[in-house]
Amino acid sequence: MSRPSEFDLIRDCFSSGYPAANDLLLGIGDDCSLIRPPADMELAQSIDTQVAGVHFPTDAPGNLIASRALRCAVSDLAAMGAVPQGFHLALTLSDNNEDFLQDFASGLRLTANTLGIPLLGGDTTYGKQLTISVAVQGWLPRGLGLRRDAARAGQDVWLTGKVGAAALVLDDILRDPTRDDQETAPYYHPRVHLSFGHLLLSLATSAIDISDGLIQDARHIANASGVILNLDATAIPTSVSPEHSRWRECLTGGDDYQLLFTAPQSARERIEACALTAGLNHCARIGHVEEGEPDVCVRKNGELLTFEQEGYTHFNR
Template sequence: MSEHRGEFDLIRRYFADGYPQCENIRLGNGDDASVIALPADMDLAQSIDTQVADVHFPAKAPAHLIAGRALRCAVSDLAAMGAWPQGFHLALTLPNADEEWLADFAHGLRQTAHELGIGLLGGDTTSGPTTVITIAVQGLLPQNERLIRSGAEAGDDIWLTGNLGAATLALDTVINEPARQTEFTQAYYHPQVHIAFGQLLLTVASACLDISDGLLQDATHIAKQSNVTMHIEAAWIPTVVPMSHCNWCRCLTGGDDYQLLFTAPPEYRSRIEAFATTVGLDQCLRIGSVKGGAAKVELCHNGEPLELATSGYQHF
């Protein structure tokens, strides 16, 4: 292979420039490692997220949409911690170095990085039989402050930042017609990342996470890690189809929505609604309450428990 099409040129051409700058960077892309400083009064939150072609996204989908979605899904973990995005490292495995695909991918990545205010710190590009995108994201937190999964207490309200179901109900379209854009595919490819709202929640929320594997399954994480019962009122959950619709269950168990699920003491209700208005959330609704007792999720309707056949996405 001629040198000008080699790995180093490839990386330099598509991933070197045009990303947001970050004043904490001492050394960016292009050496053995990147180097950052941290302001003395801040902590660093970090998460790693992998998306595999034809598992997490259709291999044939437009590359800029794949890139944008992968970065949004990764940064969503920072929002769920109340952290401010600072930078990311990209590990990209590709079956071949298709320049057109790479140019489109880099375009989508840059655009999304600017939308989310996150700089590209470094990366690794490798060859492999399947496209695999791993993004390691990091963000700043005020020292000793963070949103965790283990702080929910009996008496807290359970809140949700927005509608569930659009992304999961987009899957049929996304898989069969990857380039088609509908209201639902918009939710799939451009999940909202509640960065500003997450930061505001630092002052009021007792527990928080972003819903990647379905409401009911992810609510179980808070239940188990906080050792509480998450009592959720089925009729209060905002979904893109009504409760009577045959796809309603999928809205509660399907992944990919990346809404924030959080708990907070009732005395903060007005403040939370004011925060939601401040950052322009379409809605932020109470969907239940935290109770003492077994570490589980309790989905109820008209005072009776509702049992669903599955709780969420299983990776294996």
């Protein structure tokens, strides 16, 4: 029997079993997807690439890679408070392994249904390194998107959950990339804070999702807003306690996909109520915003901490 063509694979894996989009005029099968925008909405768009050996282990199972790739991409919509509209998938495969692709597609379908995000189209090519690019888009009420540039002095800094679990389990995952359990879930299936992000639209001023590391990503808000973020190290929920030898890695390791956001002090009670509504186990106030040269200052019992590496960087490693 001949090997399946690119077109057969695409049809088998990507044309059915995904959530339906009610604003979709034309989906998989043409040169572009066509979407009808609702009145008074803005479109949030973002793209995220994951490369084998860089973002996930080369020999990780397809369904886990798919879950991780889609969740990490959709997290950018959560960080803006957007409601998912759909995603495009660009897949570069190093061989025509049908079993891998079927497994990848089963993970993708499951995750797309869990997050409620339709697959709008994509592109499939051959390349030396397995590479997955996910372009996501979502709707935002006009002018309300949670940007990085709107933190103001006097506001609180908040964090949705614990940081560090994914970074600390990476060594174990590299030893056994097939491990799919409670401990590896923060890495393969990071929680995407879509409903909480959306609830924050009327409460938070700025937000970012933590992909590179808490401190490095906090710096993006500080720089974009022109403020100082003062963080209280002992108030930051971490997967190991501050006495643990790997505690600092929790603040810089990344792969967390928690939301870091700022909000006026007057919103404290409403934020706590929304966190309960969204079923968050943690939503902690971890610092405050001050006027001054953009910076992130982390203090532990009054002592200023410094970090040689504040987060993940692709170059200069």
